[in-house]
Amino acid sequence: MSTTVVTVSPGLGYKQVADLLVDMGVSAVPVVDDDGRVIGVVSEADLLHKVEFNGADVHPALFERRRSRQAKEKATGETAAELMTSPAVTVLASVPLTTAAQLMERHDIKRLPVLDDAGKLVGVVARRDLLRRYLRTDDEIRADVVDGVLLGVLWLDPIEVAVVVADGHVTLTGKVDRRSTAQIAARLTRALDGVVGVTDELEWAFDDTTLQRRYTFDV
Incomplete structure (x- = not known):
């Protein structure tokens, strides 16, 4: 995992989150509360809903599918708390790499916040980190x-x-x-x-x- 972790607070605005993803070259960032606990993750996909529904009707229909309803809700979001996917998919630092890989595959995500036994954020593991073990001579x-x-x-x-x-x-x-x-x-x-x-x-x-x-x- 990478121990230098970029995080955002729940109140950070849409533009600031977007700028951070671009500047840091990452696809997602954990959203943490004042105690350092992960309460969600904001990804590029979460931000793109605003682009997807730009100028369109974002009022959910009565029998609309849950995923579509959530996408429209995020399209109106202005802060990390409103944009994030929650609860976040996380992994403990002590679990094997195979467990992290299986979680990424199951949830179709590229980055996983890594927690210690107390539930505090200690790092982030990305798909490229899982592949790094095979980049040996x-x-x-x-x-x-x-x-x-x-x-x-x-x-x-x-x-x-x-x-x-x-x-x-x-x-x-x-x-x-x-x-x-x-x-x-x-x-x-x-x-x-x-x-x-x-x-x-x-x-x-x-x-x-x-x-x-x-x-x-x-x-």
């Missing part, structure tokens, strides 16, 4: 596999396992002592930043997973 990824997984966690001699990385895809070959070791190596490698896929070609001397299954069954 193959050499950096390979170093993480060798130093972090093989040496750091499994205490394996890198000579025993060959690690080849091409465009973020990792191929593991070689022979280790146990089948569970090979499985752990592949699983930890998949979790590394920048890894888009893993081909597990590791062999093993002893299948300890069969022994584990038998022991569990006997118990």
Whole structure:
């Protein structure tokens, strides 16, 4: 996430909000109250309703759809409080990246306010932030596999396992002592930043997973 967050107060005017989005090069800003809590988000889409209905009748019809009614209401808005989408879709700083990505996809939004456990705004995560984990070189990824997984966690001699990385895809070959070791190596490698896929070609001397299954069954 980005910890330098641009926010607006509920009373900020339409033009000031529009100018801020343009000047800061962002698509949306959180609206926060005096306690620093997020009460909504104003996006470019919220501001464009005024352009969409410029000069048109914005009085909602009796049986008008909810989305259309809200759009017309925002077209008459003059402050951030009247323009914002509320409640805001937010995410806790402690949740996995996959959760943030799923929320963005589900709600079709580009930016998520990030909150601490007390509900205070601590940052904003954007779609480009989620993609940044994949913008790593193959050499950096390979170093993480060798130093972090093989040496750091499994205490394996890198000579025993060959690690080849091409465009973020990792191929593991070689022979280790146990089948569970090979499985752990592949699983930890998949979790590394920048890894888009893993081909597990590791062999093993002893299948300890069969022994584990038998022991569990006997118990």
